[in-house]
Amino acid sequence: MHTRKIFNAILFFLNISIGSVAYAQMPELPGSAYNLVLKAPVTTWDEALPLGNGLMGGLLWGEKNIVRLSLDRGDLWDERTNGEKEWWKKYTYQKGADMIAQKKFTTVASWWDEAYRGVSPTKLPAGRIELKFPDGEEVKEFELMEATAEGITRFSSGAIMNALYSATDPVALLSIKGVTLQDLELLSPMDVYRQNAKGDGGPSSGGSVRKLGYPEALKGKTENAQWYIQEAAEGLKYCVYIETKKNGKETLLAFTITSTADGKDPLLSARQRVANALKNGYQSMRKPHVKWWTAFWQKSSVNIPDTAIQKQYNLVQYFYGAASRLNAPPMPLQGVWTADNGALPPWKGDYHNDLNTQMTYMAYQQSGRYNEGASYLNFLWDRRDFFRDFARDFYGTAGLACPGVMSYSGQPLGGWGQYSMSPTMSAWSAHLFYLHWLYTADDTFLKEKAYPWSSEVGACMLGLLKKDNNGLLKLPLSSSPEIFDDSPKAWLEPNSNYDLMSLKMLFLSLKEMAAEMGKTMEARKWSDAALALGDFHTKDDGTLLLDAKYELTNSHRHLSNIIGIYPFNLITSEGGKKDEQMIQASMKNWDNLGTRSWVGYSFSWMSCLRARLGDGETAVKNLDIFVKAFILRNGFHVNGDQTKSGYSGFTYRPFTLEGNFLASQAVHEMLLQSWSATAGEVHKGIIRVFPAMPKKWANASFTNLRAEGGFKVSAVWKNNKAVSFSITAAHPRKVRIKDNFNGATPKWSVKGVTKTGDVYEVKMSKGQKLVAQFD
Template identity: 80%
Template sequence: MYKTTILKTSAFILISSIGLAVNAQKPKLPDAAYNLVLKAPVSTWDEALPLGNGLMGGLLWGEKNTIRLSLDRGDLWDERTNGEKEWWKKYTYQKGADMIAKKEFKTVGSWWDEPYNGVSPTKLPGGRIELKFPGQEEVKEFELMEATAEGITRFRSGAVMHTFYSATDPVALMSIVGVVPDAVKLFSPMDVYRKNTKGDGGPSSGGSVNKLGYPEAIKGKSATAEWYIQEAADGLKYCVYIDNKKNGKETLIALTITSTADGKDPLALAAERCAAALQKGYVKMRMPHAKWWAGFWEKSSVSIPDTAVQKQYNLVQYFYGAASRLNAPPMPLQGVWTADDGTLPPWKGDYHNDLNTQMTYIAYQQSGRYNEGASYLNFLWDRRDFFRDFARDFYGTAGLACPGVMSYSGQPLGGWGQYSMSPSMSAWSAHLFYLHWLYTADDTFLKEKAYPWSSDVGECMLGLLKKDSNGLLKLPLSSSPEIFDDSPKAWLEPNSNYDLMSIKMLFLSLKEMAEEMGKTADAKKWAAAALALGDFHTKADGTLLLDAKNELTTSHRHLSNIIGIYPFNLITSEGGQKDHQMIDASTKSWDKLGTRSWVGYTFSWMSCLKARVGDAEAAVKNLDIFVKAFVLRNGFHVNGDQTKSGYSGFTYRPFTLEGNFLAAQAVHEMLLQSWSATPGDLHTGVIRIFPATPEKWKDVSFTDLRAEGGYLVSAVRKTNKTASFSITATRSAKLRIKDNFGGRAPIWNVKGVRKTGDVYEVNLNKGQQLKASFN
């Protein structure tokens, strides 16, 4: 088992727009009018103002004369296995398949599900800082200044507190002007537990932090500083440290979290970091921080004539910058905003690879947040040796596999075995490597990271798949997240459509990547494997089934049986009659079954899917419902309908982030698409400008969104018509653009644009910009 360490990654070679021909219109900083503003009181941690720098995170909240900052650091994990150590080596996939064949479902459940029922492994909270102000003071509001990633706390007296988590240094700073706090106190997680009276956090929580069995934190004070050192598990110790300084009328507070992953003496390191920050002061520390964020926002921007959607979109882009950095841990379920109520985080705050991680990292490609997205890819890359061991020890194959549910170190946590131990989750994770290559057009990344990692997953799949009597490749076990939960019915007949679609997309992407690198033999192997999987399972009318026999007959939260439509473009609106039948019949079936068992992410995922098939009005309807009913007032996605309006039968409120990122991606899908209708065929992507823009978005624009092939695209739509667009190439290639301009012919700035069918084609050199306008 790995010990907790700070993620050390190899930097990706990323495509930059610097030095290229650029659009006259530059990406805009987020408008202050769309800042997140929370009127006081804010009396619960999950409605707080979210701040962070990737490694550390904070939640700013409070009421009356009390302000709290809940603390987190991404690599604070308790990695102790629940039950037998390395249980997956003993209770292997083949043994599970043998027992399932004998209908010994409870036995397999005890092997693969029960390990998840312990307290650990789990993400750990970091405690909180509590500031008490004079009794006459009363907090008025909290505002997130998204352009500079600062939290502003305003008091009714006119006093102000500014807070930021430095984008360039592992510290956070608070500057208080107009009032002096009476007390600044530091609380360990156990202190918070003792202050809290809400119990163990409900069914999604791992329980109270006291169940961890840690010794009491060792606390200390100096003339200006306060700290605690918590001994955790497996040799991990971490230090939470605050120091303060008076600068005239300003009270300046610095804080940091260090651990034994940083060095042998976390306390000395923390003191050094805070002292250096206080010495520089708020203004000097803020300068490189603000510069970093200015560069972040320069990547791209969108302008939507819908305040609620625009606010959500801007906030989600901010989440990438605040919670995911190239050399920091990637976002688990709650990012760097772990629960602060004396409990452990919902669902252990783990890495769920049956939807959550993949959808959390689904929206960075088009907005050009490549470094932020690479955080997760580097995380997977750096654990490839463990994943190879897991493939060998659990699946009995070569190659690699990442567990469906895993800890920070990559160890499997177990859970519902149909999904937590499903090999197809690795295929879905490999899809992110493929997308990163498509959007960056970075062949060095393809050669050094994307193909090696993904092809290792492919080898694991080939090791599991066996030919049946019809010559089709089948897995020993199959499921479809999260159909039938963990009941015996959840073991479907191999291959479920979910497994089939996930693995087929993997093989086709491997074929494409192999061809790009000139690996002809590999490309043929992957193409043959994709073909040998066979066709998707449908009813006579084209409705996609769960497997060869079972139909989805009730409302469900996970779009697993139609994943081939989105995010995989295996079934497309530009395909043949068979594709159209599958799309039409399957979406009608889902609509008919209703949303009773949907959760928040279902609505934003369905919004993406409806946009992908060109149904703009259904796409915006689902997005509007998500923004209205499935986010808390600070923008966090929650699973249940908070309005209790009947959108869903679920009304509970554990928060996870994937629904937020799917909502941002839904916006992208409405504004710009660039997928290939024939995945596996090299360089066949087509750019589609405003492909699913709803009627009510009459005037909308975007700047420097990315398209597959490494293109930067900007466009303006006025009165429901495309007014102009420009496309900049980051490599020399043939550009293909769908003619969806309503019969109007574009006026081009370059010669040589030709039309084949309904697609415009032109060869562009690296750095060249194509512009189009309309009369």
């Protein structure tokens, strides 16, 4: 009997141990408890329920007996240049540098700001569908079923409307049961403008859609269908088409948005798509849709003991699937949820490459959503011929450059030329190619896209850089986003720390990629270029400056002068005494300056940065503030403090998505890191499991998060200690694991694990799994 008790006890503890590991190996679909639920009324588009399939997006909202669905399609753009066409060929970078040297700041501003002052180029809204139900019927709530990407509208009577944007077809469907649809109205953007007392969009908007000067939409109607065709600019026409069908007690609606990008006859294309959807029905269309989303969620999952942050994390991962697809337009500032208020979107709904696009695509690598991230990389790749022309015509160099602020076609939009026309924005964009390669360890991608695109950016940068009297490479002009806004003072002394860090990270990443491919001479070239940039600018105490002269003396929203800490790991907590001095002094300076001039993304960016430094408490503090004060009730990031609690002096409302994705990445950074402290050296990444856990996250786990080198990592954290973790190799490679286990020694599932200093090492074969458990 005594022996049996011991045996059962052993089995009990083994089951706990094995169960912990097994639990960490099975990605979870988002639980319904974390679904986005909006109690009616929802009276504004930017607090609506977001739906989408990458190409098309929709916002579900309404009140009383009215339900609205705001419409969007990612590639609807008015590309008309404001002012002179191809103005960048006339007002070149060198001419701007010459004028700046003569202190003719106003002249340069007039050259490079003019294009942005016009109505176009701009992203276009696509109108709205309004559904009217019988008097007395009332909307109760809207719910986003994240696991299946369906929107549910519940009525007080118990009636339900289901909505989905098909993951496999360019069409959307609504299924209404338990209530009769009394009226359906399809509104063009101009109809929406006329409905709104104010159609100017408020701060940062380009004004009303009326300013576009388009003719009225051509409308059509049959017994069961409605559509409009909008003639836009430069030959673009787009069509919104919706049709209804009765299936017993169900009313089924299908709709789509087509354009001349789909063929010569958008109306015909739309009819065919909708007819096919109605023929198949909601449940039939739902099956492949749910299958796609199940596969999407099974890439990875995260569990943390913080409802608000977990909810935001799940929602943001959902945004990748809803708004960014492999063969669809990548997300601009507002993704596929363009303003529906009779106005053009804030900041033209464009692609800002001085932070927004880069940070929007910073959270997909660790969650393994590579196809969704590749949407932006393919977008940049496909426009490389235009970017080559831009490098030649504007910068006067070989290689390629993507504008700091650009339209869907890639044309530069200007505006605040210190940043919109800065060459180093291309270096930051190249960093995304580099990260994609690091995390996938895909040598084909490295050879065919990452190195070719990035090396052409490198060629452009080398064409601009000239040696000064000290033999250091300097740009003709320099700035630091968005320090001193668009004032003459914003022209800093080359090179600003931002430019210096962006260039150094580019050249070191090129060195690493070239070395991986065996291109020894090219690797040496890039290494020499990185060295020739010189050291970062600091005060005597190590505080990172803006440039060689100026210190950051006021609170600011953009962490540009410390970008070398994050996302570039050029200055690290493991980089020695000099790095530690720069980090401590710079963090003290940022803390002393306060958050008065921060916006939402500043808090989520700082959360990522603090986590990278191993400071989980400050990381979660900033993340808590972000979730509390800088998101609307539907989860969208807004720039200003909505609580007016003094976290920021900005309290305005325009929404952009990058703050959301930075918040999602902050969670990743607290749970798992894998960076190298020696940027530019091949295969030096070190995996850090639970590197920045705040005490209040006492129990957490994650499944199949990705680490540099193509590794999948799963882990369990209980009572503020690591319980177990596993690492699976996608390629034959040595794995390095940081010993940050507070004195606990892991029990390894394989032999041959060695330890050098505080790093465990072992060679792994393709597909091999390494499991570590703690007593």
